[in-house]
Amino acid sequence: MLKIGVDAMGGDFAPEAAVEGAVMALEAIDAGSRIVLFGDEKRIREVLAARNCPTDRFDIVATSEVIEMGDHPAKAFQAKGDSSITVGFGYLAKGAIDGFASAGSTGAMMVGSMYAVKPIEGVIRPTISSLVPTAAGHPALILDVGLNVDCKPEVLAQYGVIGSIYAEAVLGIPSPRVAVLNIGEEETKGNAQAKATHDLLREQEGIRFVGNIEGSHIFSGKVADVIVCDGFVGNTVLKMAEGLYRINKALGGGNAFWDAMNYENVGGTPVLGVNAPVVIGHGCSSPLAIRNMILTTESCIRADLTSKLQRAFRN
């Protein structure tokens, strides 16, 4: 039985939204998967009862503390040893669950990723990524989206490899096209960072590097499946897309392309390059967003993503 750990106390509307999202996920996960909820057992049972969901559909690990958004992530991760996130990462590190997802403190999730499950050997700096919709109908993966805002080219080149493995293993894209986000298509274009990254990725074996991609093609789907950029640029791209999604929605322009831009449908932000599947959700996650975050976590587990990444960076 595959076990998906879920922080029932994570997010602005926990535990209600988190538990309701887990109930929604039940319909979609594989028969061989089981969701393990970490949190206040009494409150979890209350939400399940209100939804007429039998408690035995889940494993519940009772925890007594919560890392709040205002807490210092690293200090709280230590000090609140019985928090849902700290306990969840304990289970993940010892192999009692196969992946962990939370819409709680992003900082604490990163602390757990870096210090409990730890970076994969050979990965300079783990990354957070996001899926964006494309006009071609299939999603593209963009990374980094905010973890590493001052990146060396060697770090960005690794993101090309990590993204390629994710796109193939989890998204099912054979031989995914990897590109560097840049201000022009020509290889001589760009800032020093993008040019050096381009040079490294051109020589990288095992990936299908297609060169530079301009901002105009991020969402076209015509050029690349995996888009590499530093966390400053990636975060700006992602937030700008979210802002335009909201404007477009307010203007009444709904359609499948823009709906896929809605964070609720994106399925959370995978932390990539650490020794277990970890997925972080928006703090404001709705039950639907939680459901999709859980499905992303399950996909990472079923795709055996961690082993594939570990093998790729093994000397």
Place this chain on the structure above:
Amino acid sequence: MLKIGVDAMGGDFAPEAAVEGAVMALEAIDAGSRIVLFGDEKRIREVLAARNCPTDRFDIVATSEVIEMGDHPAKAFQAKGDSSITVGFGYLAKGAIDGFASAGSTGAMMVGSMYAVKPIEGVIRPTISSLVPTAAGHPALILDVGLNVDCKPEVLAQYGVIGSIYAEAVLGIPSPRVAVLNIGEEETKGNAQAKATHDLLREQEGIRFVGNIEGSHIFSGKVADVIVCDGFVGNTVLKMAEGLYRINKALGGGNAFWDAMNYENVGGTPVLGVNAPVVIGHGCSSPLAIRNMILTTESCIRADLTSKLQRAFRN
């Protein structure tokens, strides 16, 4: 009489689109403004005749050469001494015209800006900017959008001042709100460049600095009128917006907000921080795009933008 110089040979569809755009601009410019066309006089007259436009509505400066997109900008600017761009900048430098606009070689336009009219004393590096629409109905100015992709904080801080003067003088926004594009609103957020720029702009006198703006608010109009970023990020923002505009249009989602995103309506890219108004248009400019580029140039001239910038950077 105020004189607006226009390169009739600039752009993929010149001279037809350029001259037709100039004819369209006639209806919109001030009675005290006159357009000076630089280019192949015979072909200009042919286009005017085809449009039933009397030749005497324009000044025409006959030139015999054209700097092509494939030409090396700096070399061609020198070698093609009778090109429309080189002659146009000659007129601009000697004060025979008050501003110059072209949809031709961007590189040659920058060579002319830097070496014929030259940077304003005190400006470390001139910049190119662009207007973006906002959901609030008024435009925002974003700079730099691609000229300087590796920027020191001192350069970016000057862009805050330049943008503020432009927004007030040309866009008519009193006390425009100036922000640094960043990955979080808190002043401790960001990469090294954004943090240092934030610190410099916070101490900058004469502008209304409102702190950081996230990507989600570039198009909201709620936070800032002037958005400062390096040319790598700004170019990505602009091209991403263009790409989403095209996708949205293809999906049938037209409305005033998205229409304002159309490059044809943006009015070209002003070069800011040089000793005369210079505006660069898209290579693929339609007559409408040319018309709006000419109107932007006229606005810069009428606002006395250059003098205001010169005074701001005078010691």
